[in-house]
Amino acid sequence: MARILLTGATGLLGGAVLHETLDRDDGTSWICLVRCANADQGRQRVAARLARFTDPFTAQRLARKVEIVPGDFTQADHDNDPRLDGVTHILHLAADTSYFGGERLFRTNRDGTLALARRAARMRNLQRFLxxxxxxxxxxxxxxVVAESRPDPEARHLVPYTASKAATEEALAAEFPDLPLVVARPSIVVGHSTLGAGPSSSILWLVRAADRLRLLPCAPESCCDIVPADWAAGALLTLLRKHDLAHDLYHVSAGLPSVTRWSALNRAFEAAEPSDGVRALSCFDLSDRAALRDRFRAVFGLDSPLKQTMLRATRAYYAFCALDMTFANDRLLAEGVAPAPALSDYLATCLANSAPIIDQFADDLEMFVPPPAPGPAALPQAVVA
Ligand SMILES: NC(=O)c1ccc[n+]([C@@H]2O[C@H](COP(=O)([O-])OP(=O)(O)OC[C@H]3O[C@@H](n4cnc5c(N)ncnc54)[C@H](OP(=O)(O)O)[C@@H]3O)[C@@H](O)[C@H]2O)c1
Incomplete structure (x- = not known):
């Protein structure tokens, strides 16, 4: 019988995984490592995340199916809870996903994952650490088109978050060669293919803002590699449970078969929310900071710290869009995972239950607040765009 330890159950992908799997009743037991004062509070936190995917009653029922181990994965090596000893699989989703967290990102993501790996090394029945x-x-x-290969330690990163994730992979491979380690790398998770924006509007606000701005940092035929949370969860469950995998590293991505082009998104927006029938997009050079700021001010205004932070976040995401990258997923498809739906195919579902763009951004705000400056009087500062 599989006994799965899940970190990150209260996050977007953790909720999607539990929602996809808990009703299967296949004898698998799930243990969620959750930051909480006690198991009851942890269960309520898991239920609150599940309630984004289903009705509150079902969310409570599903949450009762998991065991809760209160804890912080960065301290997992000191956690002697005997329930962890018999774990057969680990799905390690938890991470600090803030863009500008600085050194804290490395402490949590790299050093914290190494602490979890030290605990995993004491799990005698462990078959997979995903x-x-x-x-x-x-x-x-x-x-x-990015191949599925180990990160280049010298690679240039746009933000510390991705550098910390690359450093984590490198450290795990170097320090735990005997761990049954498989790495899955999602591309960009946006919405849910049938529940739309209900479970999460993370990054959806950016796609909608780009449409409203009618301004792209790349050509309209450029690609963005986006997948829905439910499809990503299904792919992760395959990588977690499939007995024999051909590789130890996979992209969980749209890849060339399902990649979304901005031009296709533009048509999907026009179909879902008709405007003048043209919806003309223009391109700008990302180094032209005034071009984006002026257009942003005209469309959304810049009259609050929230909007100023949203401009900063838009600029950060646009830097990724300008790279025009697709992540090859041949390995994943060869394991039997069906291709992801393209965002242009489920955009209308996402728009149907979307809140205003600025409210959707507010849900993502934590990701873009810089860490407080050191010192006892330091407070998070309003971000100046
Ligand atoms: N979403 C995407 O587009 C995307 C794309 C590529 C890769 N990924 C990766 O996929 C994973 C999941 O992403 P997500 O979008 O689901 O993230 P998320 O919504 O930001 O959730 C992060 C989760 O990690 C938990 N966590 C953070 N620090 C922790 C700690 N010290 N101890 C215990 N739990 C901790 C959080 O718990 P609390 O609720 O207690 O804060 C939360 O459950 C991450 O590793 C991320 O890097 C995501």
């Missing part, structure tokens, strides 16, 4: 990286750990120069 570590979730990010496709962008390849760095900024690996395109246009």
């Amino acid at each position: 570590h979730i990286g990010t496709a962008m750990s390849c760095g900024a120069e690996a395109g246009p």
Whole structure:
């Protein structure tokens, strides 16, 4: 019987995984390592995440099916809870996903994952440690079609977050050669193919903002590698449970078969929310900071710290869009995972239950607040665009 330890159950992909699997009743037991004061509070946190995918009653029922181990994965090597000893599989999703977290990102993502790996080394029945990286750990120069290979330690990164994820993979491989390690690297997770924006509007706000701005940092035929949360969860479950995998590293991505082009998204927006029938997109050079700021001010205004942070976040995401990257997923498809639906195919579903763009961004705000400056009086500062 599989006994799976899940980190990150209260996050987007953790919720999607539990929602996809808990009703299967296949004898698998799930243990969620959750930051909480006690198991009851942890279960309520898991239920709250599941309630984004289903009704509150079902969310409570599903949450009762998991065991809760209160804890922080960065301290897992000191966790002697005997329930962890019999774990057969680990799905390690938890991470600090903030873009600008600085050194803290390395402490949590790299050093924390090494602490979890030290605990995993004491699990005698462990068959798989599925570590979730990010496709962008390849760095900024690996395109246009990125192969599934180990990160280049010298690669240039656009933000510390992806550098910390690349460093985590490198450290795991170097320090734990005997761990049954498989790395899965999702590309960009946006919405849910049938529940739309309900489970999460993370990054969806950016796609919608680009449409409203009618301004791209790349040609309209450029690609963005986007997958829905439910498909990503299904792919991760395959990589977690399939007995024999051909490789130890996979992209969980749209790849060439399902890649989304901005031009196709533009048509999908026009079909879902008709405007003048043209919806003309223009391109700008990302180094022209005034062009983006002026257009942003005209469309959304810049009259609050929230909007100023949203401009900064838009600029950060546009830097990734400008790379025009697709992440090869031949390995994943060869394991029997069906290709992902393209965002242009489920965009209308996402728009149907979307809140206003600025409210959707507010949900992602934590990712873009820089860490407080050191010192007792330091407070998070309003971000100036
Ligand atoms: N979403 C994407 O587009 C995307 C793309 C590529 C890769 N990924 C990777 O996929 C994974 C999951 O992403 P996500 O979008 O689901 O992230 P998320 O929504 O930001 O959730 C992060 C999860 O990690 C947990 N966590 C953070 N620090 C922790 C700690 N010290 N101890 C225990 N739990 C901790 C959080 O718990 P709390 O609730 O307690 O904070 C939360 O459950 C991450 O590794 C991310 O790098 C995501």
